[in-house]
Amino acid sequence: MPKLKDVKKVVLAYSGGLDTSVILKWLQVEYGCEVVTFTADLGQGEELEPARRKAERAGVKEIYIEDLREEFVRDFVFPMFRANAQYEGLYLLGTSIARPLIAKRLVEIARETGADAVAHGATGKGNDQVRFELNAYALDPDIRVIAPWREWDLNSRAKLIAFAEAHQIEIPRDKRGEAPFSVDANLLHTSSEGKVLEDPAEPAPDYVYQRTLDPEAAPDKPEIIEIGFERGDPVSVNGEKLSPASLLARLNDYGRRHGVGRVDLVENRFVGMKSRGVYETPGGTILLAARRGIESITLDRGAAHLKDELMPRYAELVYNGFWFAPEREMLQALVDKSQEYVTGAVTVKLYKGSAQTIARTSPYSLYSMAHVTFEEDAVYDQKDAEGFIKLNALRLRLLARRRGA
Structure with a gap:
C-alpha cells in the first residue's frame, strides 16, 4: 500500500498501550506528520489519564480524551438491542457496536483539527479494520485512513518492543512478556x-x-x-x-x-x-x-415474527461494519416502529x-385472559376453529390427493 506522503496531520485512535504507543511514534517517524490522539471512555474500566501523560511525553499537542459512555449506550447499544440483535445466534455484538462511535469521533476530530487522515491499530486479519474504515468512509467519503499493521514490518511482539526501546517509548514491565490472550x-x-x-x-x-x-x-x-x-x-x-x-x-x-x-x-x-x-x-x-x-x-404476532426474521440480517450488518449504511438505517426504522x-x-x-x-x-398488553382461559368464556366460539382448520388444510389435502395418499 503506498504511503500518503502528503499527510501533515493524522488523528489516531489511541489507548496508550504498547501497540498504539508504537503506532504514534511510527506515524511521526514514517510520515513526518503531527499526530492528534483520541482516547474514548466507553466503560472499559481503565484509568485514561495515563494515556494523556504518554501522549504528552510523545510530543502530542492536541489530545482528546472523552467520556462517551452515555452516547455509546443511548445511541448505539439501545437501538441495537431494540432489534434483539445476536450474531450467529449467540454474540451480543459488544465489540462491533463500539466501532461506529469511535469512527464517528475520529472523523469529527479530523474535521475539528484540520487533519488529513485518521489511523487505527486494528490488524490486517481481523474485523475491526473493516468496521473502523467502512464507518469512517460512510461519514466522510474522502477521509484517508492509515492502518499501520497493513504497512509496517513490525509483525511480532519482539519487533514492537525493539522499536519501542529504540525510540524511548515506556513499556510497563507487565507488558514485556507475551500476553496469554488479548x-x-x-x-x-x-x-x-x-x-x-x-x-x-x-x-x-x-x-x-x-x-x-x-x-x-x-x-x-x-x-x-x-x-x-x-x-x-x-x-x-x-x-x-x-x-x-x-x-x-x-x-x-x-x-x-x-x-x-x-x-x-x-x-x-x-x-x-x-x-x-x-x-x-x-x-x-x-x-x-x-x-x-x-x-x-x-x-402483535406478525410484528414479532417479522422482527425475528430480520434480526439476523440486522446483526450481520452491525458485525460487518455497516452501522451507517442505508440498509441498517432502514431496518432500524422498522424496528423502532415496532417499539411504540x-x-x-x-x-x-x-x-x-x-x-x-x-x-x-404492560398497559398496552395484547394478552387477553378472557380469550385464553380454559374455563367457560363468552368471547371465543370454539366451533369457529373447524372452518379455520379446513381452510388451512385445503392445499395440504389437494397435495395429498395428487400423491395418491
Whole structure:
C-alpha cells in the first residue's frame, strides 16, 4: 500500500498501550506528520489519564480524551438491542457496536483539527479494520485512513518492543512478556481472543473470565429484579430511574455476581476465517431476556415474527461494519416502529448463570385472559376453529390427493 506522503496531520485512535504507543511514534517517524490522539471512555474500566501523560511525553499537542459512555449506550447499544440483535445466534455484538462511535469521533476530530487522515491499530486479519474504515468512509467519503499493521514490518511482539526501546517509548514491565490472550472491553462486554484460546478443542482457562463470577460459585439463592421499559428501551431497575449508561452498569453488577452472560463462540469473521472468542455480557444478557419478556405481551404476532426474521440480517450488518449504511438505517426504522407500545415492566430471576423472565406487565398488553382461559368464556366460539382448520388444510389435502395418499 503506498504511503500518503502528503499527510501533515493524522488523528489516531489511541489507548496508550504498547501497540498504539508504537503506532504514534511510527506515524511521526514514517510520515513526518503531527499526530492528534483520541482516547474514548466507553466503560472499559481503565484509568485514561495515563494515556494523556504518554501522549504528552510523545510530543502530542492536541489530545482528546472523552467520556462517551452515555452516547455509546443511548445511541448505539439501545437501538441495537431494540432489534434483539445476536450474531450467529449467540454474540451480543459488544465489540462491533463500539466501532461506529469511535469512527464517528475520529472523523469529527479530523474535521475539528484540520487533519488529513485518521489511523487505527486494528490488524490486517481481523474485523475491526473493516468496521473502523467502512464507518469512517460512510461519514466522510474522502477521509484517508492509515492502518499501520497493513504497512509496517513490525509483525511480532519482539519487533514492537525493539522499536519501542529504540525510540524511548515506556513499556510497563507487565507488558514485556507475551500476553496469554488479548482483551477488548467496554460497558457492554468483555471480549477475549487469541493465544490460549486459539484451539477451540481446549476449554477456556478460568482466568480468562474477568467480568463474571463462575456460575458454580455464584450465590445459592436467586435474586429477583424488575426492569422498566418505555418504547422498547430500559429506563429503570427496581423502580429507580437511571440514565442509559448507569442502567447498563447496574445490570452488569447484577449479572457479574450471578455469573450471567458467558459465551464461548467460534464465529465466522467478515474477512473469511473462523475465530474463537470468549465473551462476557452480563447486563446485556439480562436486558435481552427482559426485552423478550416485554415484547411477548406487547408485540402483535406478525410484528414479532417479522422482527425475528430480520434480526439476523440486522446483526450481520452491525458485525460487518455497516452501522451507517442505508440498509441498517432502514431496518432500524422498522424496528423502532415496532417499539411504540413496548412499555411496561419485566421481572427477571437471576440464578447461577441464568437470567429468566418470570413475570411481565404492560398497559398496552395484547394478552387477553378472557380469550385464553380454559374455563367457560363468552368471547371465543370454539366451533369457529373447524372452518379455520379446513381452510388451512385445503392445499395440504389437494397435495395429498395428487400423491395418491
